[in-house]
Amino acid sequence: MNKSDAPGTSPNASGLPAIPEGDDIFLRAENIGVKFEVSGNVREQGLSEHDPRLIWNRRHQLRGVKALSDISFDLKKGDRLAIIGRNGSGKTTLLQTLAGIISPSEGRLISRGNITSLININIGIQAEATGHRNITLRGLAAGYSRKEIEEKRQGIAEFSELGDFLNMPMDSYSAGMRMRLTFAIATAFSPEILILDEWLSAGDVAFKKRATDRMQEFVSQAGILILASHSHKLIMDNCATGIWLDGGRIRAAGPVADVLKAYEESMT
Numbered sequence: 456m457n458k459s460d461a462p463g464t465s466p467n468a469s470g471l472p473a474i475p476e477g478d479d480i481f482l483r484a485e486n487i488g489v490k491f492e493v494s495g496n497v498r499e500q501g502l503s504e505h506d507p508r509l510i511w512n513r514r515h516q517l518r519g520v521k522a523l524s525d526i527s528f529d530l531k532k533g534d535r536l537a538i539i540g541r542n543g544s545g546k547t548t549l550l551q552t553l554a555g556i557i558s559p560s561e562g563r564l565i566s567r568g569n570i571t572s573l574i575n576i577n578i579g580i581q582a583e584a585t586g587h588r589n590i591t592l593r594g595l596a597a598g599y600s601r602k603e604i605e606e607k608r609q610g611i612a613e614f615s616e617l618g619d620f621l622n623m624p625m626d627s628y629s630a631g632m633r634m635r636l637t638f639a640i641a642t643a644f645s646p647e648i649l650i651l652d653e654w655l656s657a658g659d660v661a662f663k664k665r666a667t668d669r670m671q672e673f674v675s676q677a678g679i680l681i682l683a684s685h686s687h688k689l690i691m692d693n694c695a696t697g698i699w700l701d702g703g704r705i706r707a708a709g710p711v712a713d714v715l716k717a718y719e720e721s722m723t
């Protein structure tokens with residue numbers, strides 16, 4: 456992430472306006488492109504020989520795939536953006552790039568505000584450490600102070616319903632217990648910029664209901680939400696604007712109902 460760019464810079468090559476002044480959270484994708492190196496047989500990669508994203512060398516050997524091209528948009532506080540598109544269109548690649556997991560090969564990202572991504576909530580969990588220790592470690596890794604972590608500890612413990620098990624190493628937990636704690640930790644701190652690849656849902660019927668409610672509250676607290684999903688309802692319930700990705704490029708962008716309609720019509 457490039458956080459050093461001064462707000463108020465003049466319009467740029469992508470036609471985006473000057474970056475707003477002030478401290479409010481903000482995220483800009485400017486002409487983002489992402490290339491992956493790929494070799495071998497095209498079909499083995501699940502790709503079509505005619506896919507315009509493929510990169511070939513002079514001897515017509517597969518060298519890579521351009522998963523994203525020319526992605527530009529601005530998001531400010533209060534924005535709720537859906538990323539829509541068929542399988543392989545580049546949604547996950549875009550989310551991972553916005554989250555800083557993948558570095559763009561072209562363009563740049565400018566952000567003001569903490570970015571939380573729930574793409575993999577198990578990352579950073581130390582199985583040999585106790586549940587309580589993992590609450591501390593995850594909180595510190597996410598940039599919160601010890602005081603802020605202590606303020607959240609009881610809520611996390613109550614939600615996980617793990618009681619004294621929180622004093623035991625996590626590798627002694629069942630898969631369900633581990634999931635309840637990682638979910639409780641991941642949804643404990645109000646996010647500034649939240650990146651979601653589908654909706655986090657977990658556990659047995661009773662836990663799922665509680666998890667859905669907690670997730671909804673967590674998402675509503677986010678300053679900026681970016682959600683990739685195949686669910687019409689989830690998108691309509693949570694997002695105001697949408698971007699339709701097609702072959703790694705933006706095919707349409709605007710009010711979410713319009714973008715979703717255009718996308719769904721293209722599928723039928």
Ligand SMILES: Nc1ncnc2c1ncn2[C@@H]1O[C@H](COP(=O)(O)OP(=O)(O)OP(=O)(O)O)[C@@H](O)[C@H]1O
Nearest residue numbers: 491493520522540541542543544545546547548549
């Ligand atoms: N690590 C990688 N190495 C090589 N190619 C990749 C890699 N990750 C993604 N791709 C390719 O980039 C393209 C976009 O993939 P991506 O996973 O972003 O799509 P998606 O829209 O999230 O799909 P889905 O809806 O199935 O999750 C695909 O052609 C995929 O094969």
